[in-house]
Amino acid sequence: MEKGEKDVSLVNGGREKAEEAGGGGGGAEVPGTPERQPCLPQGGGGGGGRAAQGLDEVDRRRKLSASNSVAKNRASFDKGAGGGRLGARVEARLRRRTGLSRFGLTVSAVILALLLVFLIVIVVLACTWPQTPHEHMFPVCTRAACLQASAQILPKMDSNASPCDDFWKYACGSWLRAPAPPRPLWSLAEEQRLRYREHLRTLVTTLPYPMDPTTKEWKLQHLYESCMRLDSIETDGTRPLIKLIFELGGWIVLPDFHPGAWNMERTIVKLFETQQITPFFQIDVVPDPRNPSKNIVKIIPGGLDLPHKSFYSRTPDSPVPSAFMQFLRDIVALLGARSSDAKRFSTNMFYYQQRLATAMPDNIDIEDPVASSHRDTIGNLREKAGSIPLMDILQLVFPKAIINNETEVLVPSSKFMNTISSILSTTDRGPLNEYMMWVVASSYIPYLNFEVRDIEMTYHRVLTGAQVPAERWETCITTLEKYMGLALAALVEQSSHNAERDATIKQINQMFDNIRDAVRSSLAKAYWFDKELQELALQKINTMSLQVGVSSSVVNDQYLKTFYNRLQIQRNDFFRNIRNAREFQMSYLNKKLMEPQEEYKWIDAAVGKNVAYIPTANKIVVPQWMLSPPLYNPQYPTSVQYGGLGVEIAYAVVSAVLPPNILFDGEGVLLNENSTVVNHSATTVRRAKAFVVRDVVQNGIASQDVANKTALTSVIHIAALRQAHMALSEALSSMPHLHQPAMESYESEQLFFLTHAQSLCSKSTPQQMDIDLTTSQHLNGSQLLPAVLKQLQEFSHAFSCSPTSVHYASNISPDIL
Template sequence: MFAGGWYVLRDWNMVDFDYMKILKQLHVKFGVSPYFKISVIPNPREPGNSSISISPSGLGLPDRNYYYAPQKDTIVAAYKQLIRDIVINLGAPKANAETFGNDVFFYEQRIAEMTPETSDLLDPIHSYNPIHLSELKLTSSTLPLHDILTAMYPSANVDDNTEIIVTHPDYLLKVSQIISSTDRKSMNGYMIWTLVREYLPYLSTQYTSAIDAFHNELLGVAKPFQRWEFCANLVQRFMPLAIDALIDKANPVRNKTNVVINDIFKNIQKAAKAKLNKYNSIPELYTHLEKKISTLNLQIGLPAVAKTETFQKDYYTRLQILKANLFESYKYGIIFLKTLDEGRLSKNGALEYVINEALSDPFRVHYVPSNNTIIVPRVLLSAPYFEDQYPSSIIYGRLGMEIAEAVATAILPFKSAWTAEGKLLSSYHESVNESSRLIRHSMHCLTEFAKDNNLAETKSVNLTSLNTYKYLSSLNLARDALKFGLENAEHVHQPALEIYEDSALFYISHIQSFCSLSTKHQNLYDNVVEFQLSEESLLEVAWKQHVGISEAFNCYSPSDKCNDIL
C-alpha cells in the first residue's frame, strides 16, 4: 500500500501521508484520475499537432447528475453499498465501513457540485483554454501538475512554457481549493478509493460480485459478463490494432465493398450539399459548411500502413504482458497507452490520430473533426450486418444511416465549429453563432415534444434534443442519398417483398435496428450520460416527426411536426 496506508483499514499514518506523492503515483503508475484527467488531444489551432489536456474527473458515478438524486435513490444506495462491501472484504471493520461509504459519497458530491455541465464540456470552443504550465502552477498550487506531467510524458520536454489545454479552468481552480481545505484523512480515503475502484474488475470473485450487484442497479444487468467476454473486452482495450489487422488478414475488404461504401458516401455528400442550400442567405456559414462537406475524407477500416507487420511490431514493442499475472499486465497496459499518447506529443500525429480514432471506437461510424474524416470501422463490413450484394435500400437503411449521421455531425453543433482544415473557429466567428441559431427553433420544438411524451429526463432534455435533431437529419440525408443512388438503376422488386418499394424497404431495414431491448436502468443511463433516447423512443420520434415513413407505407402520420430539420 502507499505511504501512510488507508485509514479505513486501520493502517493509517498521517505523518507518512504525502498527498502530492500519492496523486502523482495514481496518475502516472496506475492510470487513475482522482480530481482531474490528463490526456493527449489534437491541437485545435495547429492541425497535425497534439497537446496535453486536463479535464474534470474523479467521480465514481457516471455523471454529476446522479449525485443530485435523493439520498434514498436506489443507485446512490447501491454505490454506497459497493464501497461498504469492498472495504469490508479488504479487512475494514463493519462498524466503520458504512460511515466510510457515506463519507466518500459526500466528498465526491462536493466534486460533482463544481464539475461543469456536460454541455459545457462538449462545446469545443468553450473547452479550449490554452494555459501555460507556469500559470497553472500559480493558480492551482496544491496540484503537483509539473511533476505529474513530466513523469507521464518524460520524452515530451514538458516545462513551464508548455501550453496545456484546460477544458474548464474554474473547475481546476476549485479543485485546488477543495484540496487545500480537505483534511488529510478524507483526502486519503477518497484517493485510495479511486485506485481500488479502478482495479476492482481484476480482483477475485468476492470483489467482482460486489461490482456486479452495483451494475445490476445502475444498468439493470441481470448477469455479469462471462469470463471470455471480460477477457475479450480487455484485449480489445489494449490490442485493438492486432485484432483489427488479424480480422482483415483473414477476411480482407473486397474491392466491390469499397466501391459500394464510396458510392454511399458520395451520395450522402450530395444530399448534404443540397440541404445546405437553405443556408445560402448566410454566405459565411454556407461557405464554411460546404467546404467541410466537399473535402470530407472517408477512411474504410485502418489505413494501409497500419496493417503492415513492420508497423504493428513497432506499435506493440513497448507493451509488456506477464503470463498468469493479469493485475501486473493491466498496469503495464496502462503504461503502454501512455507511451502511445507521448508519441503523439513528440511528432506530427495526423496519421496516428486517424489510427487512434479508428481503434478507439471500432463499432460505430464516426466523424473525426481534427482530420475532417469519416471513419467506417472494419467490423461493420461483415455479415450479417453488411453484404455488398444486399439491395441498396437495405444497405442505406443500416450502414448508410450511420454514415449519414457522421456527416450530419460534421455540420451541426458542436462539431460544426471545426474547419475543413481541422482548426477550431473562435467564439466570435459568425458561423459558430449562426449554426446554433438556425436550429434553435427546431431544437425547442423537439424539446417540448420530448417533454410532452416523457421521452427524456428533464436535466438532459436539451442535449438529447440536439442528438434527436441529428438523428432526424441523418434520416433525411440517408433517404435522399438512396434516391440519388437509384436514379440510374433498374427498378427491381425484391422477391417475396413485391408489395414494398425501395423507400419502404429502406425504413424497414432501418427500423429493424431498433429491435433490441434495454432495461429501464440502461435507458436512464443512456439518456443522462449519453443524451440518447431509447430505441423505442427514437422509433416514436421517427414515426411522428419524419414524414417519409408515412409516405412510404401510405398510412396516417401525425401532422404536428417540428419543421426545419436539416
C-alpha cells in the same frame, strides 16, 4: 249438251243456270241459233234485270280484286328481282377478285364473323382482366445476401401493427417479445458487437503458437490466456491489489497503515505517471485546435464513480446511493478493514464525491469545443489552482517534453481547476488518502478474484439491473479491445479476403459519395444558413474524407511491432499484465505528444463504438466491427445498406456542418470564438430545435427536460435520415428494380425505413433506462423513431399513410436539412 255448249256455259259464268233458277220472264230462245245469246237487261223494271245487274257488279269487283293482286305480286317480284341482281353483282365481283366459288365465299364470311366475335371477346376480357400485382412485375433478388437480409428483417417485425400508427411495434414487435440475454441493455447493435467479439475470440484462440514475444500474436494470445486462467486469479485473491496499495504508501482504512509513509503529491504524481489512474481529472493528448498537425495536453473532468453528478443529489437512502455505499463497505471489509472503519469510510467517500460533483461541468459544456478547450498556461494555472501539482504531474508523465510555465494546456474552464484546487486545499490528509486509494482499488476490481467481482455484481444489479455477469471469454475479449484494439483489428483485416475487403471499401465509399452529394445539394438550398457559414459548410463537405476500418498502413506486422513495443505481457499473471497495459497507454500518450502522426487522430475511432466524425481531420471513420453482417454486407440490397450503415454515415456527415462541429473549418482548425461564424452557428439550429422540442412534448414522446437535452441530436438524426433517403433514391435511379425474396410486396423505400427502425430496436432494464435518461444526449429508440417520422414526408409517402395516422408528416420544420 255437247262439248261446245259446255265451254260456252263456263265462259258465260253459268248464267243460264242462274236464269232458270230465277223463274223470271227472260227473252225467248231464238230457234236455229247454234249457241245461246247472253240475256241483256231490257228497258223497264223487272226482277230478272236487277238480278243480272247485281251479278255483273259482283263479277266486276272480282276481276278488279284479281287485277290488284296480280299487280302487287308483280311489283313484289320486280323488287326481289332487283335485290337479287345487286347481290349477284356483289357476288360476281367478290368471286372475280378472290377467285373463290360461292361455297368458298360462304366459308370466308363465316370465318370473318367468328374472328369478329373473338375480337370482341378479347377486348372485353382485356378491359375486365385483373392487373398483375406490382410485386410480380419485377424479378426477385436471388443472391444469398438478399435471402439473409430477409431472414433478418422478417422475424423482428409484427405485421399486425400499423406502420403508420406504430412503426416501432411494426418493425420491432416480434423482437421485443422474444427473450433477451440478461443484460442491462440489449439492442441489435449490442447483438452485432457480441458476434464480432465471438469472431475475435475465434481468431485469438486459433492463432498458431507464437514463438517471438515481441509480436502482436504472442501478446494477444498470452494476455487472453492470463485472463482466462481463473485458477491463478483465484489463487492470488486480493494480494496483488493490496501490494500495489502499499507501494503507493498504503490506505488508511487497512491495518498496518503508517501515515508518515504516505505523501499526497508523490502519490498523485505516481498514479498519473504509471497507472493511468486519474483522481479528480484525466489527462489526454489531442490535436491542437489551432494547429491540428501538432498535439496538446488536455485536462478532462473525472474522478466520480456514479454515472452522473446528479446521482449524488439523490438521498443517501435511495437505491443507487445506498447500494454504492454498501459496495464501498463490502470491498474495503474484504480487503481487511474493520467493520466500523468500513462503514465510516463508505459514508465519507459518498459525501466527498458529492462535493467533487459540484465542480463538474455539464455534459453540454464538455461537448462544446469552444467551452471545453479553454487554453491556459501552466504558470497561470499554478497561480489559480496552486493546490494541484500540475507541473510535477506533466513533467513525470511526459519526461521527453519541455514542460514549463509557458507550456499551454487545454482545460474545461478556469472555474473547474479552481474548484478542484480548493477541494484539495481544504481536505485533510485522511480523506484525501481514502479517496485516492479508493480510485486505485476500484480501477482494478474487475481484474480480481470471484469474491471481489461478486460484490461488484451485487452493486451493478441495483445500478444497472444486470442479473448475471458477462461470460468470462467476453470479459477477456473486452479487455483485449481496451488495451490492444488495433492488434485485434489487424487480425480481422488479415483474416479477410482481399476481394471482399475491396468490395466493401468500394461500396461504402460510393455510399459516402452519394450521401455527401445529397448534403451538398441540401446545403445549397439552406436559406436559414448565414452566407459565410454556408460557404464554410460547403467547403468542409467538399474536402471531407472517409476512413473505412483501419488502413493497411497501420495493420502491417512491422508497424504493430513498433506500436506495441513498450507493452510487456507475462504468462499467467493477469494483474501484472493489466498494470503493464496501463503503463503502455501512458507511453502511447507520450508518443502522441512528441511524435504526432496523422493516424493518431482516427485510430481510436476505427476501433470505437460508432461511426464518428473527427473534426480536426475532417474525416468520417467507420469502425471495424460495423463492416460485417448483420449490420453490413456488400451484397445486401441497396435499400438495406442505406437504411443501416448509410444512416450512420449520414449522421456523421450532417453533424460536421451543424454545431458544435461546424466550429472547425475544413482544415481542422477551431474558429476564433469571436468570429461571426461562431456567433451565427447557434442560429442555424435554434428554430429547428425549438420546433422539435415542441413536437416531442405535444405528442407525449418525452418530457420537456429530456426533449431540451436531446433536441440537437434529434435534429441531426432527422436530417441524416432525410439525406440518406435522398442518396438512396439517386443510387436506385441507375439500378434495375428488384424485389426482396419473401418480401416482394415491400418497395425499396419501405425496406429502407424498416432497416433503419430495426437498427434502433432495443430494450433496457428500468435501472439502465434511468441512467440513459440522465446521462444521454439522445432519445432512446422508442422515442426517437416517432419523433423523426413525424418530420419525414418520405415515410408518409412510402407507406401511403393517411392524414389521420399517428406518423403522418403534417407539421414539418422548414429549418432542417
